[in-house]
Amino acid sequence: MATIELRDVVKKFGDKYAVKPMNMTIQDGEFVVLLGPSGCGKTTTLRMISGLEAVSSGNIFLNGKDVTWAHPSARDIAYVFQFYALYPHLTVRDNIAFPLQAQAVKRDVIERRVKDVSNLLKIKHLLKRRPGGLSGGDQQRVALARALVRHPAAFLMDEPLGALDADFRETMRAEIKALHVAQKATTVYVTHDQIEAMAMGDRIVVMSNASVQQIGTPAEVYHSPTNLFVANFIGSPGMNLVKCHYQGGKLTLPGGSVYVPAEGWQKTLDHQLGDNQTVVLGFRPEAARVSGEPKISADVFLVEMNGSNVLLDLHLDDDNIVRIRTNRGVNYGLGDTINFDLDPQMVRFFNPSTEAALVME
Template sequence: MAEIRVDNVQKSFGSFTAVKGSTFTIEDGEFFVMLGPSGCGKTTTLRMIAGLELPTSGQILLGGEDVTFNRAAARDIAFVFQMFALYPHMNVRNNIGFPLKCQGMARGEIRQRVEEAAKLLRIDHLLDRAVSGLAGGDRQRVALGRAIVRRPKAFLMDEPLGTLDTEFRDLMVRELRELHNRIDATTVYVTHDQLEAMAMADKIAVMNHGTIEQFGKPQDIYDRPASMFVADFIGSPPMNFLNFHGGLRSGDRAVRLNGAEIAVPEIHTDRAPGPFALGVRPEHIVFDDRSNLRGSVFGSAYLGTTQIIAVDTAHGQIKARLPSDRIVHPGETVGLAFRPERLSLFDTVSGQALPSALYQGAPHG
């Protein structure tokens, strides 16, 4: 396997720029996920790493080799598409072994590699079955087997679970991560599903409008979002935002919201009065009758051990994640208190996080 470096890569189609100066490094053996909504540039970036698209500018290195303008056939990678792209007239064995046959490998070696890959994917009992009769999860395993059998430097996957139903998708998320660990692969995975990304990734690049908004470990991205977009895109429910105005000074440890003073992580910047937002995750909210920040309970959604309670306030609706045994009634007035060490502050004009004791890092890696 190999390290992948993407340095200031841009891709334009006429006057439209799909990817804007992306820079990141995927470590050898890392499971790396590009996450974002449709049209954000994640698949275009993946296709440039694969050689299916050539960048307008920038550089791509695979295992230290400059492959920027090499076509896919000249790169030692394997690509797994969203649609399984299997050959319906071939059985499982021949589908998996087809890339090796194209390379002119001896029959004995092909058979050995196919059986090793099938055993790894737990489909060795299906080798002589027609692919047309397989369930979606098994078809995806066949597509993965066709990639694994080549033993490439890197595996690239473009939303490979997108066509599976929820049960199969949850199963395949676990199996893909287990497979990655067993073969110590360098894997680049594209998805719009934050749950897939958070469950599998060592590192995540969150993309929006062709730009990497944040790059880092899943927990860091969740706990310390670099922008309002990331804070809203990651999390279910997403982060709550409470808008406020006023000046900020380095060293401040509180902000004022309609007369209520809210403790926040120490601010590391001086800012003139302007529109800002306080960000708080639902699980970092508690009900406290002593709080001056109050609202009326709109309703609740029961989730087993927890519940999501929606509260209408002067700052808009705020959602709190509380234990399911906390009894509330629609219309009830409650006070809201936040865990100050877990709050984020944002400039609502730029959408970027403000330097504070919680968030100090740069969005890219």
């Protein structure tokens, strides 16, 4: 079991930053997800933790011990590769046994551990086969088994479900989560899929353009994103972000609707932005409540039936679209004008120039 700490860790390829100075502490037994679009530096970060990639500067600590320049084999961590990286010439059994054989573990101990882990992952019937003939899901199970069999201090997983079919991903997602709950091993998990991140992570590290945007629980990054990138990236669809004009305690939305924010927000906006300013109003689709009284009005542009709810695309004006969730019981026609209010608890504001979220005073 292990804690992992990154202190000012930097990775540069030539002049280009792959990872900008990064600080993060991962607690023992925690499941941390590194989330971001491709090329944001999340895999590079994971590889630096594993030791497969050298840091350009900064330090990495495992259980308080500086392992910045330690070889991967000296770190006692398991790594699950995106494309499994199984040994093609070895049987499934030998693949799983490999880390134990490499440590010259006794034969009967290897036999027992391989048996245990293959029971756990339900791959007992595959032990004599070679990885090449297995399905993606089975290969991933074998890769997980190879990681689990040596009881490492921490697991690093690089998009382990990235190469699987959509419906199978959900099954494997649940299995990995269940394994984590059972093993209580520190896990760092890389993905570009925010739904996966929300479902699995104790904490999510949102990355973009080589730097950390926000570190927080799934609820925190969903409800209180620290900047426009996180607000837009998390959730499907992402947060509605509307540029408004703020004056005299009132917001004028594109299309002319006027919204009066709660008193706490008025004070914050006055202090942090000043009067007569542009501000970005942010709210989740489910923050909208369709009402009779004219609060914010918009035209229905697209109706998406989602089963449990209806997602409406609304035109505030020709250039500004917001998406809201409504009760599936009500029918709306294209072109209808509807009015809605916002749940005051779920309203957020962002500074349009710094892109950072405003914090209510």
